[in-house]
Amino acid sequence: MSLVHRLVVLVLLALLLGGCMQRPASPTPTPTLYAQLGGEEGVAAIVEDFTYRLAGDDEIVVFFANSNIDRFVASLEEQICHLSDGPCVYSGPPMDRAHQHMGMTDAHFNAVVEHMQQTLIDQGIPPGPRNQLLGRLARLHGDIMSLQ
């Protein structure tokens, strides 16, 4: 067995162990993603920080020209709460209709994702819940971009 082979096996083992350590040893229930994001308070802080970043981005803020920002903030809080298994049900418009004919490109979408990633990092959300939320938000891409 060559040294590289042994190293490959070692890395695979480390990945596997890393994956196993994610699971709790005892049957205590894992906290929901919502709880890991800091619950109602945490999600509110994330949405506020994120909204300020969108407002400060000249390429993005134009899409909010005719928006009620308070309603946007409340709606996004509710949606993230819903997406992260929190005690909410998203009651806003479906993602395709909410963004239809806005003329958004993938470049705009990427910029917004980058703002969200940096928000989560700066709000001190650990890598696990951060990447989990980003993964759940990434799945909205198809709907958001379907009626452009």
Added chain:
Amino acid sequence: MTHPPRLATRLFTRRFLGVGLAMGLLLWISITASPAWAGSRLLGTGGVTQIEGAAGGGLSPWGVLAGSASEGEWAITASRSEARLDDYRLAVSGVALNWQDRLEVSFARQRLGLDTLGGELQQDIHGVKLRLVGDVLYHPWGVWSLGVQHKRLDDGSLPRAVGAESTQGNDIYLSGSKLLFDAVAGRNLLVNLTLRSTRANQGGLLGFGGDVKDSRSLVAEGSVGLFLTPNWVVGMEYRQKPDNLGFAHEDDWQDLYTAYFFNKHVSLTGAWLDLGSIAGLGQQRGGYLSLQVAY
């Protein structure tokens, strides 16, 4: 020192210093450059430059296109890579252009120094990669691209002497990449798969087709990379290879790699290679370093 250095040496040293300073300056500008100069795709989603000039890892192309260009944007990347093996050294210079994250056009020049056997082999690779469908982050099936690499040896006399049928060839490949969020210990895992149709011996450096097999082979290449942070990925690659020449057995390639993205403009990749037997010299292992600058 009793003898003054010869004029040629002094000129060479000055020229070398000049090039070094210019490169250093470019690197400094790139590391400190404003993010407004970059495309919008997220850090790392353009991969680095693989040894044939396409966006990928070190050995194998990925489904993603070079740089960070997205819809309505352009990107250009330039790279320099070096591998030092037991009996060989490989140097690759590459450039790639990305149009709207739809089409990648690349060029790479490979120089393989035959340290033990003596001499040098040089190959030019013109590449095109078309993104067919998807996105590495957002699409449930990831991103899938179709690529062609046209390879042409500079001087084919040595490859012909050891049994190669031709000195140029075309590799055609289908490549898919997908980022799995929160996959291992909360980190994101990048998974790549490439299927390649090729006649190339040792990637083309020993010609195309051979006395044992002259037809195309379908080979598989794969890699995984774990993003420990948004800037830093660690992983491994495997590349299956055909075995066309009777004079020496050809092995599959593999490596362990790590790449650090300073920002969207500069990345540095290091790898530990195990390329198996090459032209009769067994167990070729060594280090790999690659620097990429992107705009």
